[in-house]
Amino acid sequence: MIHAFYSISAAVALVSNVFLLSLLISPDPHPAGVQAAIWPKPAYACQGHRTVQVSSKFNFELAQDAHPRLVEGAARFRNRIFNSDFVSPVPLGAEDIEAEDRSQVGMLMLESLAVDVEDRTGNAALGLGIDESYRLAIAYDEDLNTEFELDAKLCKQIAKEPFGPGFKGILKAKTIYGALHGLETFAQLVTNNPHDGTKEIAQTPLLIHDRPLFPHRGVLLDTSRNFLSMMSLYRTIDAMAMNKFNVFHWHIVDSPSFPIVLDDQLAGEADEHAGDASGGETENVEGTGDNEEYVYKERKHTKLSAAQPNLPLSQLAAKGAFSDKMVYTKKEITDFVDYAMDRGIRVIPEVDMPGHAWSWSQAFPEITTCLDGFPSYSRFSAEPPSGQLNPVHSKTYQVIQGVYDQVLPLFKDKFAHGGADEVNFNCWNATASVTKMMERKHIPRNKEGFDKILNGFTERQHEMLRQAGKRPIVWEEPLLAHNLATIKENKDIVIQVWTSAENIKKTVRQGYDVITGSADYWYMDCGFGDWLGNWTMGKSWCGYSSWQKAYSFNPLQGLNSKESKKVLGGEALLWGEQVDNTNLDSKLWPRASAVAEVLWSGNSDDSSTGLWDGRKQNKNTLRIIEALDRINEHRFRMEAENILAEPLQPLWCVKNPGHCNWPILDTRPEDLAK
């Protein structure tokens, strides 16, 4: 029923879109946007009808003291442009070069692109909300005022101009990260002439003003369910940069494996952190005969007195990784973070806790509870293997502190993800050390009681994160399911909503910044059937999201303008139960590209002005037909860069735009125009 509803309503919206478009822009079936299929679509663009050739001596003109990140980036893009033999299978691009013009005045040559960055030396740190805008002009000198402001008059004017001298390319950005996005757009604009292999840019003069709708545009990969090689992660960064994503959310540790190689911690090593990090008093209580130590924190801002013991943290990976090859060393992680930041991508780590923690148990069984719940794991966890951190054991916090001390500094971002999804109270309720402590403290063994326990854990965990200079992100449950006091008291915590898009509103109304990307639209792993081993009828718990479904999601749906400001962005999430190096690319791309465009420039066009303003998208219509040709081209563009993105349609459809529409739209745009 739900599916039927979606398809009908979407189809109705699209029909009206087709009619509006055709009225405005007939007879050209591909009017709006830049001719080479820029993905994600720029916020504003206008262009003419001439083709310019990119000289073989072409170079990027950078300031003498340009930041090395920009210098290397420009070299990378130059290589990409000149090493590529990619020719789009989508018949949109450069083939409309007017032969008469060529013979009359010869080909216009673009010799360089001047890259002008306001923050020339790259002082602005890569982080949430950094200016990523850029302005790109390939136009006549005299048309360009200093800011080459875009207006309808200028757009009209450049469309009519004849060939002539004074043609130049300029890229302006506030930061080097904006400049990198501009270079990506420029690289996408340059196409290979299929006849002689020369590099060309069609539909010049052109002006692009571009900036993202949302500052947090992420991809989540899960390296605990199945291992992903460094090569797969690097390739993902390359693909993300092509889609102007800027956050790699690394769900690095979960229940199945602990793949980070840490060093053993010697006694006293961590004292300096312990002093202020924990902020909680530990109350040591005699055990039940197992010689266990129970800890429960009641008061804040008091010192953790105990010195840190020896902690064999190396054993977390030695015993908790799938094999000694399926691990990440600190060097690999820091190199990777640098590689991502070089491409304007922040890396945010998530060591999930206190649920999803079986993998810690192999090295530290004493800090985990309800392990190996089979055959009743489902009482204790969402999926096997079950295992949570023990919230009442002081060693738990020592190990977390030890892990954080080594892991968090590897990631330079100001944010760290604290996890906290799917904490299972049955697990703790079946753990004697937890329940005994609760009895001593007269904490009821009901939801409120366990919420209190979870609050104590979370408060302490977040203090450690903040001590390390990190602002916490958590999954939605601590707020929406548990209403934790420590979340209520700290409104700067970012909430990542995942169970359903409806929870976005609930969260922003409570005043929190939100990261969207819920299972009903942006879970890229859904729909591949139950992976548990004895259930032949098993479906995934969530349905497959085709690129069209992913593209239809508007993170601001139903929010007022004030609420909209609390939406930082979203993520395409690829959980790892059925994903590893073999199928990572095809599961993620190009569907995540649909997410990228929604986050960069929205999914709708303003058909009344011809210029498109993503902020007004609620009033506008889904631009899925126009997007199809671009995403088809982008898929092949990614494939040409060795990213094994999967096909969305038969190649015939790619090559025959407008002919593979859902039956209700089964009419060619050019027929509609008649």
Place this chain on the structure above:
Amino acid sequence: KVLPENQPIWPVPRSFSHGEGTEKIILAPNFQIKVQSSASSPPVALAPDSILAKAIARCMDRLQVKRNTTIWTATDVPVADITETTPTLAELTLIVDDTQAKLEYGMVESYAVNIGNQHAGNTFTQIVVATKAAGLTNAAQPNNQLEIPNTPWSIYDEPRFSHRGILVDTSRNYIGVPDIIRTLDAMAVVKLNVFHWHVLDQQTYPLVSKAFPDLTAKGAQTPEKIYTPQDVAAIIQHGAERGIRVLPEFDSPGHAASWGRAYPNLTVCLDALPHSTYAAEPPAGQLDPLEPFTYTVLDTLVKEWSGQFPDSQAHVGGDEVNMNCWKSSKRLSDYIANENHRAAYEKAIMPFVDTQPDDTKATRTMKGRQSGEDKLLELYLDRIFAMFIAQGKRPIVWEEMALEHNVRLPSSAIIQVWKNAINAKKVIAQGRPVILSSSEFWYLDCGAGQWLIGSQAPSWCKHANWQRIYSYALTDGMTEEEQKMVYGGEICMWGEQTDSSNLDSNVWPRSAAAAEVLWSGTKDPKGHARPLLDASRRLSSVRERLVQMGVKAAPMFPSWCAKHPEACLTEE
């Protein structure tokens, strides 16, 4: 009875026995394989390019790979230490009854393996008795271990079904020749023996014809995305060396828009809109059965194909014929509607076939009056069947020909069932044999969302995970007589959303689940369903083996479950 955890053979052999203790054999460093025609005869000298010699060389290569690598998920089963007295296996003797057996439907694929049953000091001689050459490729596979635990081993194996296939669609999206070659390699690992090559369809005509090169020049998507005669020969040869038949599909008379790119007068309703009225998917286009030129082309193409593809069967297509398409032509709608004009139309194409297809036993699929539409279809079918049968090919057609049209089919025709599982019995009730590919179980493309634009709807059919695929009991509810009419099955990789980028991970390891159903059946010899835990353990091992070979088989579950399959069950 299940295989020991350290011998995860897939598909499971028909019958086997092994030592229950810790006894094992290690392969001698100079281990070799030789061939005899009987237990007492001297070794046969094999030509280096013979199928057997190549199979042995491949087996030795795989042993070498195994020596150098380990599969990380291998279950940790305690095994005895190797000591000085651990026996070694110096030699494997293949006893092949018939080295000339033809690769075809119904060929004998059985084999027997005996390891460690004959003592000779510390050295064992392994005796393999395989009855026909085709079985041999398979016989070599379970024994690729460098040490063979749980000796002595005794295996007798033969397939439940003779037709065990994968359909790969190379028309919706092109699949590169190396990708097809790799698919054949993977098929051999799980004893699949039919590569159903759905090479032509609405969207493209990538198979180069010598007689009509324009079919490809204008019907392929790009000049590179084609199959040359050399490519075809290489694919057929590669399959034959692995006991795999390459079975091409000459999909007609529907699904033929791609023919019209070069020869528009071969087709009717080409690119007609709305496409949903005229075809199952865009672009619309069907062959014109009243156009004499159609038969000129077909006659030549069928001969060319028959020379190219040696298999004794040929798939003739026949799916999703759309009568709206034909009726959009004045001539065809005239023929359908007006009995008086038929003779005149038929006369125009009479020279091409004036006899019934294969024999006098050809029968109509239904009783009662035949509609004008079906008369037109039958006109076409009589001719295309006759052409293939004249070339010695036994025709296969999709189920619509038997279940949805009242037309005359050759008595030899094999029907491929795809719409659902229960249609198998309906076809068999007509006395016709079947190949089963129900889309409820064995369509690998399902579940990836609607690919037509403007819909967020899910696919028309649901994703089948490996367990769903594994549960397809082909002959459940059939009498013994009915079961004999089930020639086998095929798992289908339709190509709308699949090309080289995701072929492997869409096909594997799920097709291996179908392979075991087809080779071993869904039940053990005592009639019990095979335990999924055992299957999951063995299949995850197959998956790792495929990945090691360079096949990008998708993971079935978190790697943790590969080591702890017993903990990754659903509670019931």
